[in-house]
Amino acid sequence: MSEQVDVQPNIEQSISNDPMIKLNGVHKWFGDFHVLKDINLTVNRGERIVICGPSGSGKSTLIRCINHLEEHQQGQIFVEGTELTGDLKHVEQIRREVGMVFQQFNLFPHLTILDNLTLAPIWVRKLPKKEAEELAMKYLERVKIPEQANKYPGQLSGGQQQRVAIARSLCMNPKIMLFDEPTSALDPEMIKEVLDAMIELAHEGMTMLCVTHEMGFAKTVANRVIFMDEGQIIEEKEPIEFFNNPQNDRTKLFLSQILAH
Amino acid sequence: MSLNGKSIDLLRWMKSNLFSSSLNTLLTIISLWIIYVSVPPFIQWALLDANWVGSSRDDCSREGACWVYIGFWFKQIMYGRYPETEVWRVNVSYILLVGALIPLFISGFKHKGLLTLFLLFVYPIISYFLFIGDSFGLPLVETSLWGGLFLTLVISLVGIVASLPIGILLALGRRSSMPIVSAISIGFIEIWRGVPLITVLFMSSVMFPLFLPEGMNFDKLIRALVGVMLFSAAYIAEVVRGGLQAVPKGQIEAAEALGMSYWNTMGLIVMPQALKMVIPGIVNSFIALFKDTTLVLTIGLFDLLGTIQIIGTNADWLGFHIEGYVFTAFIFWAFCFGMSRYSMHLEKKLHTGH
Numbered sequence: 001m002s003e004q005v006d007v008q009p010n011i012e013q014s015i016s017n018d019p020m021i022k023l024n025g026v027h028k029w030f031g032d033f034h035v036l037k038d039i040n041l042t043v044n045r046g047e048r049i050v051i052c053g054p055s056g057s058g059k060s061t062l063i064r065c066i067n068h069l070e071e072h073q074q075g076q077i078f079v080e081g082t083e084l085t086g087d088l089k090h091v092e093q094i095r096r097e098v099g100m101v102f103q104q105f106n107l108f109p110h111l112t113i114l115d116n117l118t119l120a121p122i123w124v125r126k127l128p129k130k131e132a133e134e135l136a137m138k139y140l141e142r143v144k145i146p147e148q149a150n151k152y153p154g155q156l157s158g159g160q161q162q163r164v165a166i167a168r169s170l171c172m173n174p175k176i177m178l179f180d181e182p183t184s185a186l187d188p189e190m191i192k193e194v195l196d197a198m199i200e201l202a203h204e205g206m207t208m209l210c211v212t213h214e215m216g217f218a219k220t221v222a223n224r225v226i227f228m229d230e231g232q233i234i235e236e237k238e239p240i241e242f243f244n245n246p247q248n249d250r251t252k253l254f255l256s257q258i259l260a261h
Numbered sequence: 262m263s264l265n266g267k268s269i270d271l272l273r274w275m276k277s278n279l280f281s282s283s284l285n286t287l288l289t290i291i292s293l294w295i296i297y298v299s300v301p302p303f304i305q306w307a308l309l310d311a312n313w314v315g316s317s318r319d320d321c322s323r324e325g326a327c328w329v330y331i332g333f334w335f336k337q338i339m340y341g342r343y344p345e346t347e348v349w350r351v352n353v354s355y356i357l358l359v360g361a362l363i364p365l366f367i368s369g370f371k372h373k374g375l376l377t378l379f380l381l382f383v384y385p386i387i388s389y390f391l392f393i394g395d396s397f398g399l400p401l402v403e404t405s406l407w408g409g410l411f412l413t414l415v416i417s418l419v420g421i422v423a424s425l426p427i428g429i430l431l432a433l434g435r436r437s438s439m440p441i442v443s444a445i446s447i448g449f450i451e452i453w454r455g456v457p458l459i460t461v462l463f464m465s466s467v468m469f470p471l472f473l474p475e476g477m478n479f480d481k482l483i484r485a486l487v488g489v490m491l492f493s494a495a496y497i498a499e500v501v502r503g504g505l506q507a508v509p510k511g512q513i514e515a516a517e518a519l520g521m522s523y524w525n526t527m528g529l530i531v532m533p534q535a536l537k538m539v540i541p542g543i544v545n546s547f548i549a550l551f552k553d554t555t556l557v558l559t560i561g562l563f564d565l566l567g568t569i570q571i572i573g574t575n576a577d578w579l580g581f582h583i584e585g586y587v588f589t590a591f592i593f594w595a596f597c598f599g600m601s602r603y604s605m606h607l608e609k610k611l612h613t614g615h
Contacts, residue, residue: 067518069514069517069518092520092522095518095519095520096520098518099518099519100515100518102511102518104511106509106511106514107515108512108515108516108530108534109534109613110534110537110611110613119519119521119529120519120520120521123521123525123529124519124520124522124525152613153613154613165515168519169518172519172520
């Protein structure tokens with residue numbers, strides 16, 4: 001624990017005024033349902049942002065728009081200065097720089113762990129197989145499961161699978177990492193191992209956007225906490241401010257509900 | 262002691278599996294009776310009373326099966342009217358095929374990829390020149406002389422090997438977000454699925470030449486092959502589509518999030534999982550195709566069954582069609598059973614615990 005406290009000030013300094021992601025008045029509809037309403041958000045290099053809110057508030061949709069898994073219908077999204085449009089070339093180029101970790105892990109069940117990790121480096125980055133494997137082993141060691149390299153995803157626990165998923169994203173050497181409720185599908189005893197891997201990543205200065213209900217994680221790691229409800233950003237604050245002094249009634253209600261037990 | 266234990270186990274097994282209720286007891290008795298009245302007489306006829314050696318119908322006592330008949334016509338049944346002096350060319354191709362297939366089943370073999378490429382792209386070309394001849398000093402053997410099991414294998418193997426990739430492309434096309442691609446795929450699939458194979462064959466052999474400019478013509482076998490291939494592809498496409506729909510959306514999203522292109526996502530992530538799920542369905546289609554090749558008889562191509570029917574009309578050998586059909590059935594069964602077992606083996610091998 002003390003290590004985290006030591007390191008945190010160091011990372012604070014690495015945040016620069018260098019916007020990695022910029023959303024300007026983004027709107028999105030699913031049919032008639034208005035999921036995202038006028039979202040404006042800037043994420044600087046090295047910033048770690050936690051997005052929370054009740055279910056159906058559009059927080060997953062928001063981060064899925066950033067790597068174009070969902071298409072926004074109005075407004076602009078810039079990732080590293082490149083605007084996300086329907087143009088597949090741009091989309092693929094941006095996706096290479098933006099890693100994503102899903103709630104359901106989404107590992108490729110027909111491939112071994114090692115193949116899961118080397119697939120994109122080999123086919124997208126055109127890395128030689130040997131280099132890709134070395135890279136994969138490096139990240140598997142970082143998430144502390146190198147011994148599982150030759151197993152299949154189905155043979156791993158949920159926590160291990162999610163750590164593999166994190167390592168798989170890191171193998172693409174992304175500049176931004178998106179986490180879509182990475183611990184929500186896990187048994188309670190496995191949440192910590194995944195959070196630890198994410199905290200370590202934060203210490204390395206990764207730009208992170210994380211949809212999560214893990215408020216402990218938000219407190220220790222986030223620079224900013226964003227509260228969303230009904231497709232809008234309701235409140236956006238530093239963690240201490242956010243938890244101790246929420247302004248909006250809906251934020252207060254939400255916090256009282258999730259912090260009650 | 263152990264024997265005693267085993268017999269008690271057997272009794273227990275029989276009690277729980279064969280005689281667990283009065284209905285099951287009744288069904289067991291009926292089944293046993295059916296087996297009793299059908300199997301022993303068949304074995305008596307086909308094996309015990311059968312005549313195996315000889316050269317004419319006089320060597321058969323007619324109390325049991327006359328396998329002399331099959332032996333006498335064996336060349337025709339295997340190769341049709343393929344000239345006897347050239348039959349070695351077919352055999353060379355068989356040997357090549359089996360020789361290339363065996364290493365694929367050996368788990369430690371290293372060059373499986375290369376061998377598969379050889380089988381898919383080089384082997385058909387070699388076989389084509391072997392079969393048809395007219396080059397490399399080999400005399401021409403027209404396709405109208407091809408027949409018997411040889412022709413059955415040519416049609417079904419070409420159909421199987423070609424219909425899988427076409428079917429996969431059609432399945433992808435049908436799910437494509439591009440309206441023109443999906444409309445063309447749907448149209449193609451529904452037209453070919455909507456007509457009986459026999460109609461396809463008739464169209465290819467009778468109608469199709471009418472539309473061609475004068476003097477231009479394709480070999481009848483090639484027309485039939487294309488018909489069988491496209492017909493089967495339409496079915497494969499629907500089977501594969503079922504598999505595609507069963508792959509969770511998250512798999513595609515994960516691949517896309519890694520920056521993978523559409524074709525990489527489909528080829529490396531979606532297809533391997535989809536195909537694995539539909540192995541039984543694909544093999545089912547292949548088995549159906551293998552048996553449906555017998556329909557080429559209707560357009561004057563003499564496959565295994567067609568050859569058996571022709572030799573059944575030979576004046577010297579009238580009255581042996583039962584042997585002919587039993588033998589044909591056995592060959593078809595052996596091939597289909599082999600395919601079915603192989604698909605089960607494949608499913609087991611590819612199972613990775615998800």
